């Protein structure tokens with residue numbers, strides 16, 4: 001066991017910190033948030049220059065071939081700085097699916113563009129009725145002479161409005177809740193029959209509702225994972241949850257830092273409010289919650305590589321439970337200890353709390369994962 | 383002891399319920415159900431409907447339009463109103479400045495201001511907090527200096543709720559800097575249209591605009607707008623805190639939201655086959671029902687004690703109402719958030735073409751969750767309330 005980051009990871013951390021310090025001072029980030037797209041292509045090009053767009057892609061396709069611990073290091077910094085760029089949508093979700101399920105031709109076609117920052121991907125998966133179940137898919141892919149015809153509606157497609165290529169989960173056979181019969185398809189964002197309605201999520205990030213109305217997809221654009229598609233989706237979701245755990249840690253770390261700073265400066269009753277023991281104990285509890293989540297983010301990065309889907313799933317569920325509980329506690333207390341200023345959009349801590357709340361809800365909250373874990377064998381089954 | 387309603391009380395609740403069901407405009411009820419912002423006009427409309435019935439300021443002295451109900455009857459009234467999704471009247475007028483004026487104001491002030499509060503002809507806002515004076519309100523710095531027949535007021539008020547709609551603001555201002563800080567504060571009524579008053583809206587984390595900065599720059603306020611005696615303002619502010627006990631727990635409103643949570647949990651279960659997390663969310667709802675019932679009885683105990691002691695009770699129970707009432711409200715908003723799952727992430731607004739409020743319930747729960755963090759901050763934060771409880775426990 002080695003719980004320290006290595007030299008290469010430290011350098012990666014520093015370069016992301018430097019980028020974030022440059023791109024995300026409060027006012028600069030606000031200008032991006034309030035812009036029409038809500039994120040910046042120019043910034044994304046700078047990510048690509050540092051190799052971040054191809055972080056997890058093998059070198060053969062133009063990436064830098066990093067693993068989950070490097071992803072963890074990067075995500076923590078992106079969390080801290082509230083970066084709205086499409087790292088999750090393009091690199092982790094879209095890129096992850098192509099890496100795990102694409103054939104050689106598809107990888108060669110798409111991954112270099114992903115790494116250079118020119119190609120944006122999004123994962124059109126979740127459906128309104130699905131709640132958090134990854135296999136609940138009603139969108140249909142009907143066989144045609146030379147491919148498939150997609151019909152259905154997807155919701156909460158992160159960065160879905162701007163993606164050049166959508167990876168769409170659709171049903172080749174079976175019923176809505178069957179675990180088999182799911183396929184993944186590459187669809188151009190502007191293909192005929194695709195209509196996208198962009199909106200913002202509660203943290204101000206862009207997402208889209210997308211309708212696929214008889215969209216024709218040639219056979220070569222179906223990802224190659226016959227019979228295994230759900231397993232691939234689950235793996236990519238697990239890897240993404242592990243990365244979100246690290247992002248959440250960054251968000252919490254920043255909230256705690258801001259809160260410590262605030263209570264040290266804020267004076268009421270003639271003294272810094274940090275001098276009140278009620279406040280000190282609250283800070284201590286926030287710190288404990290943060291460190292518990294940090295441990296589970298590290299655990300998630302490790303177990304995310306596990307090839308046994310049940311063991312991996314249980315570990316990831318456990319990490320998400322801890323993450324969600326910590327995010328809620330640390331977030332709420334950060335606002336509380338800031339008082340009125342914490343409730344406003346004029347101060348970063350409120351934006352961090354919004355993101356914390358969004359991370360909770362992405363890929364299932366504490367309640368969902370706790371019940372999954374409870375219904376399975378738990379974590380310490382012999 | 384008897385926990386049952388008398389026939390008269392039961393009939394009264396029925397009467398209030400019938401009235402709201404008949405008179406509350408549907409559009410307002412819908413907005414209340416989905417925690418959407420009411421417009422200024424919505425609240426004026428509803429206040430005037432209430433006023434016509436004689437119930438806009440039922441808790442006031444009869445002389446000024448009150449109903450002369452007992453505290454318990456008044457609490458029942460509020461409970462039923464909230465359960466039926468009726469908006470509260472504008473508390474800054476009906477529960478704050480109104481009672482201050484009829485208790486400490488002079489006849490001219492009573493005649494001039496009270497009737498216009500009853501029908502919401504004047505929209506009032508509360509100018510207590512300042513950037514440097516939050517929990518430690520007595521350290522406020524806004525000054526009022528006497529100059530002939532006027533006070534000249536300088537300073538900044540902040541977090542002023544709905545100040546953007548206000549015709550008047552009641553302020554605590556410093557009139558004497560030489561004495562102990564509580565002893566140099568006065569209570570002043572300021573016309574928002576006076577030269578030198580500037581309102582700056584502040585966006586909150588739910589995306590809404592309900593709070594403001596109010597800048598006061600050489601504002602001339604006629605001395606006749608001083609309430610009571612100069613330098614006694616702190617006593618009047620304390621009176622407010624002790625006076626307004628019913629309502630802070632918001633038991634009726636929480637009953638309504640729990641009922642709604644239960645309904646939605648059942649519906650979500652129906653529409654989505656058997657979801658594993660839903661039974662657990664339902665047991666959280668049940669647990670909150672237990673806590674709310676306890677709080678409801680506590681509230682009636684506080685009222686009953688108050689009636690016994692003629693309003694001079696010093697038990698820390700009122701602080702229980704604030705702490706527990708706000709925590710329950712927040713916990714319900716968390717249940718709703720978890721119930722909505724991923725749909726909570728999507729903000730659905732009528733502007734996006736989602737006019738069907740009933741289908742898009744999940745699109746507002748995150749806003750409510752974020753917004754409700756305020757209830758443990760304002761009105762004496764929950765930390766301050768716990769300090770009050772502990773102080774009284776240790777003193778006795």
Ligand SMILES: Cc1cc2nc3c(=O)[nH]c(=O)nc-3n(C[C@H](O)[C@H](O)[C@H](O)COP(=O)(O)OP(=O)(O)OC[C@H]3O[C@@H](n4cnc5c(N)ncnc54)[C@H](O)[C@@H]3O)c2cc1C
Pocket residue numbers: 266268269273276278279336337338339340341343507508509510511513515516517518540541542543544593756759760761762763764765766769
């Ligand atoms: C949405 C909203 C609406 C509001 N509307 C109005 C309004 O209309 N009019 C108006 O006048 N005011 C209004 N307020 C202001 C509100 O009353 C203040 O926010 C509140 O008094 C807290 O003050 P503060 O924000 O300066 O926080 P601070 O007083 O700086 O407190 C920061 C934190 O320190 C804690 N703390 C402070 N002192 C102690 C102590 N001794 N022991 C332990 N903990 C302590 C607090 O509990 C809080 O958690 C509103 C506030 C909000 C958030």
